[in-house]
Amino acid sequence: MKRLVLAVALTLLGAGCATRIPPPRSAADTARPPEAAWENALSRFVDDAGRIDFRGLAKSSSDLDAFLAWVARVSPDSDPTSFPTPQSKLAYWINAYNAIAMYDVIQSNFPPDLNGVKVRFFYKNRFELGGRSISLYALENRVIRPLGDPRIHFALNCMARGCPRLPREPFRAAELDAQLERETNEFFREDRNVQLDPTGRTVRLSQILQFYTADFLKVAPSLIDYVNRYRDEKVPASWKVEFIPYDWTLNQR
Numbered sequence: 001m002k003r004l005v006l007a008v009a010l011t012l013l014g015a016g017c018a019t020r021i022p023p024p025r026s027a028a029d030t031a032r033p034p035e036a037a038w039e040n041a042l043s044r045f046v047d048d049a050g051r052i053d054f055r056g057l058a059k060s061s062s063d064l065d066a067f068l069a070w071v072a073r074v075s076p077d078s079d080p081t082s083f084p085t086p087q088s089k090l091a092y093w094i095n096a097y098n099a100i101a102m103y104d105v106i107q108s109n110f111p112p113d114l115n116g117v118k119v120r121f122f123y124k125n126r127f128e129l130g131g132r133s134i135s136l137y138a139l140e141n142r143v144i145r146p147l148g149d150p151r152i153h154f155a156l157n158c159m160a161r162g163c164p165r166l167p168r169e170p171f172r173a174a175e176l177d178a179q180l181e182r183e184t185n186e187f188f189r190e191d192r193n194v195q196l197d198p199t200g201r202t203v204r205l206s207q208i209l210q211f212y213t214a215d216f217l218k219v220a221p222s223l224i225d226y227v228n229r230y231r232d233e234k235v236p237a238s239w240k241v242e243f244i245p246y247d248w249t250l251n252q253r
Contacts, residue, residue: 005240018124019120019126023069023127023212024064034067035170036070036097037066038063038064038170042072043168044060047183049253050166050167050251052159058106059100066097068103068127071096071099073131076089076130078127079130085173089147089172089176090144091171093139094144096129098156100129100136101136101158103126110250111250113248114249114250123137126183134156140156140159144156150215152185155171155180160187160248160250161251164183165186166251184230187230188231189231192244193208194231196235199235205242205243206243206244207246208246209241222237
């Protein structure tokens with residue numbers, strides 16, 4: 001909670017000095033869907049553990065550039081007919097967030113620790129989405145979270161090690177529910193996100209569960225109840241909950 005209060009205060013403090021990051025220039029490729037460019041960027045520069053080769057990506061950025069150039073022009077707000085279902089809208093927003101965060105790392109000169117550049121990275125840097133200028137913070141909290149699916153917290157990736165694993169494929173409307181289920185299950189199977197202490201009758205959870213407690217409690221009576229939906233080894237409901245400090249180190253390989 002203290003982190004969130006501080007974040008809001010810093011947002012208000014820096015609101016008057018936002019930086020517009022122009023979308024990358026990319027030649028139009030009408031023969032290839034934008035999602036294909038994003039898929040190629042993910043498959044080339046993300047490994048199976050979700051780590052990103054940012055420097056390699058910066059040197060060969062045509063696929064990321066093509067996707068972001070499209071994102072800058074088109075969104076569910078600017079072109080609703082192209083996104084006829086809730087799944088198509090949410091898949092777009094998740095992919096856009098992840099691609100923008102990836103681009104933000106490059107534009108921020110590969111900061112080794114995002115915590116040290118958090119205000120600029122999440123709040124001050126503004127990017128184009130469908131002709132609209134928006135920060136990563138606003139995209140997550142004013143556009144994506146209001147859609148009401150807490151599983152997005154295991155799909156959105158700010159490129160830090162504390163984030164969920166970044167898949168090597170885009171999120172797609174036709175497969176979105178299965179993909180969100182897969183990523184949420186994967187998240188809660190990882191020891192780095194759920195640590196059990198039977199002696200102390202305590203479970204330590206990723207701080208993502210602390211940052212967004214309100215979202216999870218809208219669909220479950222407790223954080224433990226939400227976690228148990230995705231684990232074979234259930235956490236006793238009476239156990240104490242603690243949180244694992246978030247790792248803001250850049251998730252590069």
